[in-house]
Amino acid sequence: MPNQGNCDGEGGKALRVLETGNHLVALAVRAAGVEVVPAYPITPQTQVIEKVAELIAGGHMDAEYIPVESEHSACAALIAASLTGARAFSATSAHGLAYMHEMVHFAAGIRAPVVMANINRALGPGWNIWCDHQDSISQRDTGWLQIYVASHQEVIDSVIQGFKITENWSVMLPLMVNLDAFVLSHTYTDAEVPEIEEVREFLPPYKPRWKLDPRFPVTHGSVVYPDDFSETRQSMQIGQNNARRVIKEVCRDYAEVFGRWHGDMVEEYLIDDAEIAIVAMGTLASESRVVVDVLRQEGLRVGLFRIRFFRPFPIEEIRSLGERVKSILVIDRNYSYGMEGAVFTELKGALYGFSNVPVRNLIVGLGGRDVSYELIADMTRKAISGELGEITWGDSRITPSHRVTLECLEEFKKLLG
Amino acid sequence: MVTLKSLPEEELFLAGSTACHGCPSSLALRIAFKALGSNMVLIVVASCTSVLQGSYPLSAINVPLLNIAFAAGGAGASGAVAGFKALKKRGEIEEEPTVVMWGGDGGTYDIGIQSLSGAAERETNFIYFCYNNEMYSNTGTQRSGATPLGAWTTTTPAGKHQHRKDIAQIMIAHRIPYVATVSLAYPLDFYQKMQKAKSIVGTKYIELLAPCPPGWKFPSSKTIEVSRLAVQSGMWLLYEHENGETRFTAATKKIIEGKVKKRPVKEYLEMQGRFRPVLEKPEGKEAEDLLEKEVTESIRRLKGWVPEYI
Secondary structure (H helix, E strand, O other): OOOOOEOOOOOOOOEEEEEEHHHHHHHHHHHOOOOEEEEOOOOOOHHHHHHHHHHHHOOOOOOEEEEOOOHHHHHHHHHHHHHHOOOEEEEEOHHHHHHOHHHHHHHHHOOOOOEEEEEEOOOOOOOOOOOOOHHHHOOHHHOOEEEEOOOHHHHHHHHHHHHHHHOOOOOOOOEEEEEEOOOOOOOEEEEEEOOHHHHHHHOOOOOOOOOOOOOOOOEEOOOOOHHHHHHHHHHHHHHHHHHHHHHHHHHHHHHHHHOOOOOOOEEEEOOOOOOEEEEEOOHHHHHHHHHHHHHHHOOOOEEEEEEOEEEOOOHHHHHHHHHHOOEEEEEEOOOOOOOOOHHHHHHHHHHOOOOOOOEEEEEOOHHHOOOOHHHHHHHHHHHHHOOOOOEEEOOOOOOHHHHHHHHHHHHHHHOOO | OOOHHHOOOOOOEOOOOOOOOOOHHHHHHHHHHHHHOOOEEEEEEOOHHHHHOOOOOOOOEOOOEEEEOOOOHHHHHHHHHHHHHHHHHHOOOOOOOEEEEEEEHHHHHHOOHHHHHHHHHOOOOEEEEEEEOOOEOOOOOEOOOOOOOOOOEOOEOOOOOOOOOOHHHHHHOOOOOEEEEEEOOOHHHHHHHHHHHHHOOOEEEEEEEOOOHHHHOOOHHHHHHHHHHHHHOOOOOOEEEEOOEEEEOHHHHHHHOOOOOOOOHHHHHHOOHHHHHHHOOOOHHHHHHHHHHHHHHHHHHHHOOOHHHO
């Protein structure tokens, strides 16, 4: 809860608070005027829904909380609530997101403009509650828009921007706000939460284009034969394409009203004169910003290109990057087994036919392994000097306690001789 | 007194349905719509009813309808109920529409039981309607948790070896305010139970035995006759459960009170092709006896909820 009251010094209405990333999600949900929140608890998301439940119970938020019995149900209730014309939100993580996968597709297919926070966490087995992006990357092809945030303040602003983007009639696709487990979800930082009235002006109550209305009965999600199905899917791609423009407009307007800018599709840092660009998402991008500063002090021309929206994918922005830098290092906190890091694949796909700039892939931070700026700096130096292989699992450790997993890995490599 | 002639004339189930001939779900929708009126919303989980609406861009259902995933019935209804509550608070609507979830036995007994149970435990204000055709008819007649002992399905080619679940009793165990069973052969009993369900706040569970002509292998003109014999033989018991008490209704009441003689289960089984494989075998008699025993047990269990028999 706010611990300092109004103190932005500018006479504005924002509240400065010292809160966890998870609680900030809840405060943003309240500020956004969300009316229905179905949710099921999972570490590390629990504080989001606990806070929402507490705000509602305490009379600080006027919304329906549905304590569903599974994530599959959470997403089903989210969809149905949205289709009545109410503004609906949910939050989940990892196994929860995987468990609702069917409904994740459903939400996009039935064009429910909902926002869901996903606290990025590894998928087991082995059980691991810590951060990586495998959960949301695995939902890549569902039709949702995906934001990856890099700071506490961006958590709040992305939830509010998210509703404005998804509810735009030219988009009407659900939106996932992804924040890194523990790095953002459980750490406290001060942040600014806009007042409800101020947000209401920016984001008026949801006006649905279609809904469940007895005065105008419509059948939603009926049987669609092959003669029509492809067009329904094309319309989802049109929504994604339209979102590129809507995202830019919303982020620009948001900056005008609230004075904060986190980038739109992407965020660039010292790219203009850079020879090598580090491409990253989420808090690894924040870590990489430090790397840029450190390496620039060494005289290396390094820049940061943070992918903020993974869906729609920033194709044009990446093609422009390909024209401006001499090499690219992509950091993936996920892995597409049998291939490579997902961002690496996608980035190369966007560049194909437009740029021959060499691209390297660094796989780090899976299952919450700490990624230091020193490690990224070291790998970036190697990338510059041409020592880095195409794909590098960059953070394997050799300490006595980790030797068991490492030795098993070596044994497994030898199995085929 | 409700009579067939006094039922509302307005049809919310329009022409152009793609249902099979003699489809029990389409007959049931017609009666349910008449009882509930047009200020309602229908949620339909994957089932024959997803298919019989007609196909995009046309629909034979003249109430707002949300088709939702197989396992998501109770949750979909929960979301809709919460959404309408929010709209009413916002002043967008004056009266919250009746939310009705419509699913088959697969979507209720098997894949949907978690979602249904959750919605009931949360005391969600909606009607859950299960049309139980005792098999996965939509996917081509596979076994479900509602398939009775002895019945042939494509996944029980030698007849099912296990008894069916008694899910209405599971719903009673949720302490919801209203549970009722209905039959197409007793439309006024059906109509009145739907109207009562509409008038009660909380979770209401209504279950219809839905004889499926292609799945059960009987002529499509016999849906009502098979429905009637199911009740007369005790294989489908008609009752309602309210405020912790059960009340037998229609023909079941007369059988329990001894005013009408219960017909043998054998007659009911012989009307349907699905029991023929087991009845033709030596163990056919055993299956018949086990089903008679099941009927006796079900009646005894239900009587435990009826004040005059306790």
